[in-house]
Amino acid sequence: MQRVAGKRFTGERDKQAVEILRNAKLRVTSCRTSLLDLLLHAKDPLTQKELMEALEEQGFNRVTIYRALQTFLDSTIVHRIVTEDRTWRFAITHCGHRGHCHPHFTCRRCGRVRCLDGVAIPAVDLEGHRIESQAMYLWGLCPACLQEAELAL
Amino acid sequence: MQRVAGKRFTGERDKQAVEILRNAKLRVTSCRTSLLDLLLHAKDPLTQKELMEALEEQGFNRVTIYRALQTFLDSTIVHRIVTEDRTWRFAITHCGHRGHCHPHFTCRRCGRVRCLDGVAIPAVDLEGHRIESQAMYLWGLCPACLQEAELAL
DNA sequence: GGCCCAAGCGCAACCGGGTTGCATGAGGGA
DNA sequence: TCCCTCATGCAACCCGGTTGCGCTTGGGCC
Ligand SMILES: [Mn+2]
Ligand SMILES: [Mn+2]
Ligand SMILES: [Zn+2]
Ligand SMILES: [Zn+2]
Numbered sequence: 001m002q003r004v005a006g007k008r009f010t011g012e013r014d015k016q017a018v019e020i021l022r023n024a025k026l027r028v029t030s031c032r033t034s035l036l037d038l039l040l041h042a043k044d045p046l047t048q049k050e051l052m053e054a055l056e057e058q059g060f061n062r063v064t065i066y067r068a069l070q071t072f073l074d075s076t077i078v079h080r081i082v083t084e085d086r087t088w089r090f091a092i093t094h095c096g097h098r099g100h101c102h103p104h105f106t107c108r109r110c111g112r113v114r115c116l117d118g119v120a121i122p123a124v125d126l127e128g129h130r131i132e133s134q135a136m137y138l139w140g141l142c143p144a145c146l147q148e149a150e151l152a153l
Numbered sequence: 154m155q156r157v158a159g160k161r162f163t164g165e166r167d168k169q170a171v172e173i174l175r176n177a178k179l180r181v182t183s184c185r186t187s188l189l190d191l192l193l194h195a196k197d198p199l200t201q202k203e204l205m206e207a208l209e210e211q212g213f214n215r216v217t218i219y220r221a222l223q224t225f226l227d228s229t230i231v232h233r234i235v236t237e238d239r240t241w242r243f244a245i246t247h248c249g250h251r252g253h254c255h256p257h258f259t260c261r262r263c264g265r266v267r268c269l270d271g272v273a274i275p276a277v278d279l280e281g282h283r284i285e286s287q288a289m290y291l292w293g294l295c296p297a298c299l300q301e302a303e304l305a306l
Numbered sequence: 307g308g309c310c311c312a313a314g315c316g317c318a319a320c321c322g323g324g325t326t327g328c329a330t331g332a333g334g335g336a
Numbered sequence: 337t338c339c340c341t342c343a344t345g346c347a348a349c350c351c352g353g354t355t356g357c358g359c360t361t362g363g364g365c366c
Pocket of ligand 2: 244255257268269
């Protein structure tokens with residue numbers, strides 16, 4: 001990947017980002033491809049702050065980042081989760097739904113938040129209500145932290 | 154219930170609030186009993202703003218209210234939920250646990266948030282992780298709004 | 307009932323994640 | 337290449353929640 005004066009030329013990795021934008025009939029801009037590129041290769045949901053720091057070199061304005069993320073949300077390209085610290089985290093939507101189709105896990109030790117893609121949220125039926133969507137959050141220790149905790153015994 | 158110059162004398166309804174505070178070894182203050190009294194008789198989890206407006210007459214400072222709520226949290230007298238609007242809502246804890254023992258429902262039409270006391274959160278088991286707590290949020294239509302929606306057809 | 311001090315309170319200023327309005331810049335269809 | 341629309345940057349703003357500090361008060365003690 002080449003960078004010149006902070007601007008990145010479109011390379012291999014960006015192809016997927018551009019394709020996603022084209023499919024969603026969104027304009028292909030530098031900020032959007034960079035964000036998508038990051039999100040596509042991120043293990044975990046990222047905050048706006050984390051995204052901005054990762055793209056520091058390119059110096060995008062935070063408002064622009066928020067607006068791009070909102071656009072992605074509107075197109076269901078990403079989904080957004082609210083954690084206990086009341087900051088949003090964004091992750092690519094793999095399932096086609098709007099993003100509450102899988103639970104999210106937060107490790108109380110390392111603080112990592114993970115999308116549990118592939119794990120189903122058990123359906124709850126509620127007398128008299130119409131349930132339209134569900135979200136589930138889990139807390140505990142992630143595999144790495146669990147192992148450390150066990151070693152410390 | 155008597156009020157004089159904005160100060161409320163302790164009456165029948167406050168007894169329970171005072172008892173809760175005594176049991177938790179917390180000082181009995183006007184702000185705390187008023188808050189607890191409200192929360193004890195509230196149907197739904199309330200925001201700090203709603204609590205403050207309800208106690209407008211007594212003119213408590215919002216910092217004091219936040220601090221009282223934090224104290225209640227520490228004593229597990231109340232639990233707190235984070236909704237999509239990223240404001241906290243507080244409700245009396247009936248179950249003894251720290252409050253994530255039941256799901257919470259938000260009506261997309263009237264905006265009401267409800268504690269689903271008595272409904273269990275289905276346990277999820279996650280390979281390699283230690284799950285310590287779970288939360289579940291549901292969205293849809295509450296019974297009242299569902300009925301209106303059906304009438305409108 | 308009065309004394310005393312830790313704990314609770316009010317105030318003002320602050321913090322930080324997210325938003326808005328508006329002028330300028332750039333994507334992309336024709 | 338032109339031009340319109342939409343994206344961007346900037347500054348100011350919003351608002352839920354926090355912090356520091358000096359004053360007040362609950363309640364244990366005599
Ligand atoms: Mn996810
Ligand atoms: Mn509840
Ligand atoms: Zn961890
Ligand atoms: Zn409703």
